[in-house]
Amino acid sequence: MKQSTLFTKTQKESPADEVSKNAELLIKAGFINKEMAGVYSYLPLGLRVMKKITGIIRDEMNAIGGQEIVMTALQDQALWEKTDRWDDKKVDIWFKTKLKSGSEIGLGWSHEEPLVAIMKNFISSYRDLPTAVYQFQTKFRNETRAKSGIMRCREFVMKDLYSFSRNEAEHEAFYEKAKEAYKNIFKRAGIGHLTYLTFASGGIFSKYSHEFQTVTAAGEDTIYIDEEKGIAVNHEVLTDEVLAQIGTSREKLVEQTAVEVGNIFTLSDRFSKPLGLKFKDENGEEKNVFMGCYGIGPGRLMGTIVETLSDDKGMIWPESVAPFRVHLLALGEDADARDEAEKLYTQLQAQGIEVLFDDRTAVSAGEKFADADLIGIPWRVVISPRSLKDGGVEVKKRTEEKGSVIKIEDFIASLK
Amino acid sequence: MKQSTLFTKTQKESPADEVSKNAELLIKAGFINKEMAGVYSYLPLGLRVMKKITGIIRDEMNAIGGQEIVMTALQDQALWEKTDRWDDKKVDIWFKTKLKSGSEIGLGWSHEEPLVAIMKNFISSYRDLPTAVYQFQTKFRNETRAKSGIMRCREFVMKDLYSFSRNEAEHEAFYEKAKEAYKNIFKRAGIGHLTYLTFASGGIFSKYSHEFQTVTAAGEDTIYIDEEKGIAVNHEVLTDEVLAQIGTSREKLVEQTAVEVGNIFTLSDRFSKPLGLKFKDENGEEKNVFMGCYGIGPGRLMGTIVETLSDDKGMIWPESVAPFRVHLLALGEDADARDEAEKLYTQLQAQGIEVLFDDRTAVSAGEKFADADLIGIPWRVVISPRSLKDGGVEVKKRTEEKGSVIKIEDFIASLK
Numbered sequence: 001m002k003q004s005t006l007f008t009k010t011q012k013e014s015p016a017d018e019v020s021k022n023a024e025l026l027i028k029a030g031f032i033n034k035e036m037a038g039v040y041s042y043l044p045l046g047l048r049v050m051k052k053i054t055g056i057i058r059d060e061m062n063a064i065g066g067q068e069i070v071m072t073a074l075q076d077q078a079l080w081e082k083t084d085r086w087d088d089k090k091v092d093i094w095f096k097t098k099l100k101s102g103s104e105i106g107l108g109w110s111h112e113e114p115l116v117a118i119m120k121n122f123i124s125s126y127r128d129l130p131t132a133v134y135q136f137q138t139k140f141r142n143e144t145r146a147k148s149g150i151m152r153c154r155e156f157v158m159k160d161l162y163s164f165s166r167n168e169a170e171h172e173a174f175y176e177k178a179k180e181a182y183k184n185i186f187k188r189a190g191i192g193h194l195t196y197l198t199f200a201s202g203g204i205f206s207k208y209s210h211e212f213q214t215v216t217a218a219g220e221d222t223i224y225i226d227e228e229k230g231i232a233v234n235h236e237v238l239t240d241e242v243l244a245q246i247g248t249s250r251e252k253l254v255e256q257t258a259v260e261v262g263n264i265f266t267l268s269d270r271f272s273k274p275l276g277l278k279f280k281d282e283n284g285e286e287k288n289v290f291m292g293c294y295g296i297g298p299g300r301l302m303g304t305i306v307e308t309l310s311d312d313k314g315m316i317w318p319e320s321v322a323p324f325r326v327h328l329l330a331l332g333e334d335a336d337a338r339d340e341a342e343k344l345y346t347q348l349q350a351q352g353i354e355v356l357f358d359d360r361t362a363v364s365a366g367e368k369f370a371d372a373d374l375i376g377i378p379w380r381v382v383i384s385p386r387s388l389k390d391g392g393v394e395v396k397k398r399t400e401e402k403g404s405v406i407k408i409e410d411f412i413a414s415l416k
Numbered sequence: 417m418k419q420s421t422l423f424t425k426t427q428k429e430s431p432a433d434e435v436s437k438n439a440e441l442l443i444k445a446g447f448i449n450k451e452m453a454g455v456y457s458y459l460p461l462g463l464r465v466m467k468k469i470t471g472i473i474r475d476e477m478n479a480i481g482g483q484e485i486v487m488t489a490l491q492d493q494a495l496w497e498k499t500d501r502w503d504d505k506k507v508d509i510w511f512k513t514k515l516k517s518g519s520e521i522g523l524g525w526s527h528e529e530p531l532v533a534i535m536k537n538f539i540s541s542y543r544d545l546p547t548a549v550y551q552f553q554t555k556f557r558n559e560t561r562a563k564s565g566i567m568r569c570r571e572f573v574m575k576d577l578y579s580f581s582r583n584e585a586e587h588e589a590f591y592e593k594a595k596e597a598y599k600n601i602f603k604r605a606g607i608g609h610l611t612y613l614t615f616a617s618g619g620i621f622s623k624y625s626h627e628f629q630t631v632t633a634a635g636e637d638t639i640y641i642d643e644e645k646g647i648a649v650n651h652e653v654l655t656d657e658v659l660a661q662i663g664t665s666r667e668k669l670v671e672q673t674a675v676e677v678g679n680i681f682t683l684s685d686r687f688s689k690p691l692g693l694k695f696k697d698e699n700g701e702e703k704n705v706f707m708g709c710y711g712i713g714p715g716r717l718m719g720t721i722v723e724t725l726s727d728d729k730g731m732i733w734p735e736s737v738a739p740f741r742v743h744l745l746a747l748g749e750d751a752d753a754r755d756e757a758e759k760l761y762t763q764l765q766a767q768g769i770e771v772l773f774d775d776r777t778a779v780s781a782g783e784k785f786a787d788a789d790l791i792g793i794p795w796r797v798v799i800s801p802r803s804l805k806d807g808g809v810e811v812k813k814r815t816e817e818k819g820s821v822i823k824i825e826d827f828i829a830s831l832k
Contacts, residue, residue, distance in 0.1 A: 005481070005547075006483070007483055007535070007538050007539075007544070007547045007549060008538055009537075009538055011537075030538075033534045033537070035487070035488050035490065035491075035492065035530060036490065036492050036521070039488050039490045040488070041485060041486060041487040041488055041530070041534060042485060042486045043485050043534070044483045044484060044485060047484055047485055047486055050486075065421070067422070067423055067460045068460060068463055069457060069458060069459050069460060069463055070457060070458045070463055070466075071451070071457040072451050072455050072456070072457055072571050073489070073554065073556070073571055074451065074452065074455045074556070074570060074571050075451075076451065076452050095513040095514075096513060097511040097512060097513045097523065098511075099558065099570075100558055100559075100560050105452070107513065107523075114451060114457070118449045118457060118459070119423070121425075121427075121449070122423050122424055122425055122446075123423075128423070131421075131423045133423060138489065138554060140489070140490070142515065142516055143516075144516050154490060154515075155488050155489055155490050
């Protein structure tokens with residue numbers, strides 16, 4: 001894409017009303033727009049990152065047999081009353097509204113209830129199990145505080161997968177697969193080295209749930225990391241009994257601030273029982289379906305990448321989620337250098353390499369460099385009369401201080 | 417995908433509470449689930465169709481230079497008051513809710529206001545124009561009646577594009593391009609032959625708007641078609657003056673019931689003026705940006721395809737939007753025939769051909785045929801001991817009564 005046609009522009013000033021680094025950088029670089037506290041639109045560069053992230057997650061969910069659907073925001077009161085999650089005293093993050101008829105309806109903040117209602121149409125026998133269903137869908141949560149940029153929103157896309165099994169053993173087998181899929185996601189998104197499988201409270205359904213916690217000062221959680229084992233413990237379950245069970249001890253643990261980028265949870269019959277999701281087993285005996293749920297917020301993941309991988313000049317996107325792979329900068333008004341840049345742009349596009357081409361005229365080299373650093377595309381490639389005189393293009397990785405001039409053909413070959 | 421693993425199943429009974437054919441067929445075939453009147457979840461087969469449809473629309477919007485973003489459902493009261501569209505007496509389809517602070521917020525039913533607010537950050541000069549921005553985003557409309565299945569919903573995805581031009585002439589040039597893009601969309605989605613560019617009321621901003629109306633008894637509009645010219649007139653603007661202007665006359669017109677599958681609209685300064693979206697022209701003079709808007713509901717388009725292209729056995733998907741291209745049916749329990757079917761399934765997948773493989777055991781041939789007709793995948797391919805004895809697979813198009821047996825290699829070759 002040519003940057004001269006991109007409708008967004010970078011801003012020099014930081015937004016006055018943001019305290020979080022992720023929102024500050026993303027707004028300055030034109031990736032997102034704040035509609036109100038905790039409510040952000042995704043502009044072209046931001047949406048490109050979101051699509052890369054959701055692509056990775058979809059891939060991993062499909063790999064463990066997840067089937068994709070999309071449920072709705074509008075939620076029926078009667079359904080949620082059956083699980084005792086309608087009352088605002090029980091769940092304090094509901095947004096509620098009314099149909100013309102006067103009936104109160106809610107905006108979904110999670111989707112166990114409607115999915116169980118759907119599955120009742122399709123699950124009746126052990127032959128229908130196990131199965132797993134997921135969606136990317138917009139959740140609404142009436143948060144009291146929303147000051148963490150895109151890491152805690154009142155409206156946000158969530159990937160929520162739900163598993164349906166015959167019994168606990170079958171559930172455990174899927175749960176372990178999901179755990180690995182989640183590890184793959186954070187690794188592929190470039191924050192695997194900062195992200196720990198963390199033992200957390202399991203509620204009434206299970207001994208533990210598992211969070212994936214990424215170490216960052218922007219987080220809201222405190223975790224205790226056993227670096228040797230590569231696991232962590234959430235402060236809420238930090239007891240000697242728990243530490244013994246998972247084979248670690250207090251002296252091995254290091255306290256860190258972290259953000260929960262994913263959560264997997266055993267639900268057992270918490271929802272299948274009150275909503276009547278049953279199946280007949282091999283002996284014709286009726287049983288409750290055994291469930292699990294598995295959540296990731298792609299926006300929170302994007303915000304976490306910004307928080308952890310930026311520097312004082314701007315963002316640093318891993319190639320896997322970058323809005324473009326190459327940022328091509330044409331410097332100066334020299335016609336030959338401009339022609340070479342246009343040619344390289346065409347060549348890269350022909351090879352399917354995503355490139356943002358800073359073809360803007362009347363913008364100084366300094367401004368172009370500053371924009372490139374702020375936007376954070378992995379490879380910066382400069383064409384100027386000087387680079388051509390030196391034999392090609394100046395190639396610099398966003399993570400490196402200095403670039404080097406290489407032949408244009410060598411640069412293209414290096415990207416393959 | 418193997419049908420034995422698909423979590424949805426077809427239903428024999430029609431849903432009791434649906435009066436529309438599209439919802440009836442889509443629910444029976446397991447494409448969608450009704451959450452409440454006018455609110456539907458998309459299950460795996462339905463979501464596959466939706467992705468094909470949105471893919472076609474995205475393609476055509478990108479081709480005319482549209483830049484994709486995603487705005488939010490939650491809407492700020494103050495912004496909509498500036499255009500006098502907040503008051504329920506002025507706009508009677510708002511869903512409204514409240515933040516914890518008590519502030520009232522709305523659920524977006526259209527997005528002119530928030531997009532103009534965004535564009536104010538980026539448009540200041542004639543050099544920033546023209547530009548066009550679109551999204552696929554969930555709209556909420558508090559409809560009094562919602563009895564048309566997925567053709568009129570209280571919650572639905574809409575593609576809305578907005579154009580920003582320096583003046584009316586520049587706007588008109590883009591408007592004509594958008595008109596062609598819309599024609600391409602309906603053609604590619606398989607309902608081009610039933611869809612007419614229709615002159616409709618332009619409101620106060622323009623002489624006409626243009627609707628794309630598809631002829632179907634399920635529609636809510638009455639249009640008058642000039643078949644020779646390939647255009648139509650909405651009953652609301654059917655006057656002798658209008659007919660003269662567009663070069664037709666009453667005797668050439670045929671009355672039809674139709675559904676509006678798209679709408680393109682000149683907005684002029686209806687929103688840029690009250691919200692202050694201005695630019696400086698070449699002479700440094702400040703002017704209001706000239707806008708247009710362009711809407712399509714992919715769900716309504718999907719519903720319209722079902723309404724117009726089904727028969728008494730079920731749905732008939734055009735290849736461009738079908739959930740799968742091939743429905744492969746293995747009949748009988750014969751091991752050799754089963755092996756051949758598995759082999760063909762693997763071969764088709766290796767070639768990137770999307771195939772739903774009915775590998776279910778203990779399901780009769782009759783049931784499999786009935787399901788295939790209901791689901792409506794374009795190519796039905798049967799492998800059975802008999803077809804193998806006859807030399808291959810029995811291939812039948814969904815639109816044809818009879819199939820014919822051809823060699824497996826020939827069938828694969830025919831799909832390339």
